[in-house]
Amino acid sequence: MSPMTEVEGRKLALSNLEKVLYPATGTTKGELLHYVATTAGALLPHVHDRPMSFLRFPDGPQGETFFAKNPPPGRPAWVKTVEVSRSEGVAARQVLVADLPSLMWAANLVVEFHVPQWRAESPGVADRMVFDLDPGEPATAAECCEVALWLRDRLAADGLGAWVKTSGSKGLHVLVPVEPTPSDRVSAYAKAIAVEAEAKLPELVVHRMARALRKGRVFVDFSQNSAAKTTAAPYTVRARSEPTVSTPLTWEEVGTGKTDAGSLVFRLDDVTRRLERHGDLLAPLLDLNLARGLPSRAGSGA
Known part of the structure; x- marks a missing residue:
């Protein structure tokens, strides 16, 4: 069972903390999550209010990697999303990482964070x-x-x-x-x-x-x-x-x-x-x- 932790009043299940993601340095998933939590004060303002895309690498860089724009399955209801327009005007939704709990939830998926040059309130x-x-x-x-x-x-x-x-x-x-x-x-x-x-x-x-x-x-x-x-x-x-x-x-x-x-x-x-x-x-x-x-x-x- 994944250990539960509370982040600013939100309950999160953080999984596989001892898993080595980077064999070259022995860096574990727990160390990655600790880094994200430690740097959140600097990271969050640069992604705030920007629809988030994720490059996921759950088994480390040597494993499968895939780019995801749609909200991942199992997203908690408190993780915000926003409607965005895709090609040919098709509407879709993407995650907004607006606070520390949302950031830690996303980091637990093992991801790179990618954002556009515009904010959600002013698409494009x-x-x-x-x-x-x-x-x-x-x-x-x-x-x-x-x-x-x-x-x-x-x-x-x-x-x-x-x-x-x-x-x-x-x-x-x-x-x-x-x-x-x-x-x-x-x-x-x-x-x-x-x-x-x-x-x-x-x-x-x-x-x-x-x-x-x-x-x-x-x-x-x-x-x-x-x-x-x-x-x-x-x-x-x-x-x-x-x-x-x-x-x-x-x-x-x-x-x-x-x-x-x-x-x-x-x-x-x-x-x-x-x-x-x-x-x-x-x-x-x-x-x-x-x-x-x-x-x-x-x-x-x-």
Whole structure:
């Protein structure tokens, strides 16, 4: 029988706590849940009011993985859902992880947390923009750092601020708070910036997904700005060989990462220590008083 625990007045059955999910590090499911509970104060605000998708890996990254948008079976009645529009206008429901009990319920399923760039009350109207920097071998996170720094300066020319985190996998995510803007306009702007990046840095950047083009270069993926797409949330643990985390960075660390890509790999324990030292480096993205630009001027800052 699964042990019961109470989280903010909600009863939860937490299962298989001794199960080793990451054989490379011996990390158990209990340790994963402890990490989520410990970092919830930072993680929750970044997913709050955003329809949640889950990449599930219940037997660890070496087992079966599958992406789930529909609310999982057995969802407690107190876990909120919201109606969303899928392709061709078909309505469906997705989970809203709005509080700690909902977060721990979802974490017990063993998941990566993925969210769109818009909030539930404004479907398809983005309040942030993302560039997913994905290195094609033999390129690494070091090359991603070069591209991220170029993007930061280019976006600043259009009056846009930028923050950065590791993807928790091989690359980086550059995050940009924006004035509420329809996702298709944000996507068009992001694509224009990616095309410009390739024109300015042709040996380093590619803006198209074709793998044949990506060897040794960084794919600047702008597609996650589509209203239908999602991005791995800050602080989520990834289904990789080790329990690496999508971790906020300082721009100074990005500068260092140009020559030391290994310095940008963070696991569970690293992130809890970083939060104690830095707090949430992405907190400005949540500041409603932060000056936000309008992503509609691609080409003007060149």
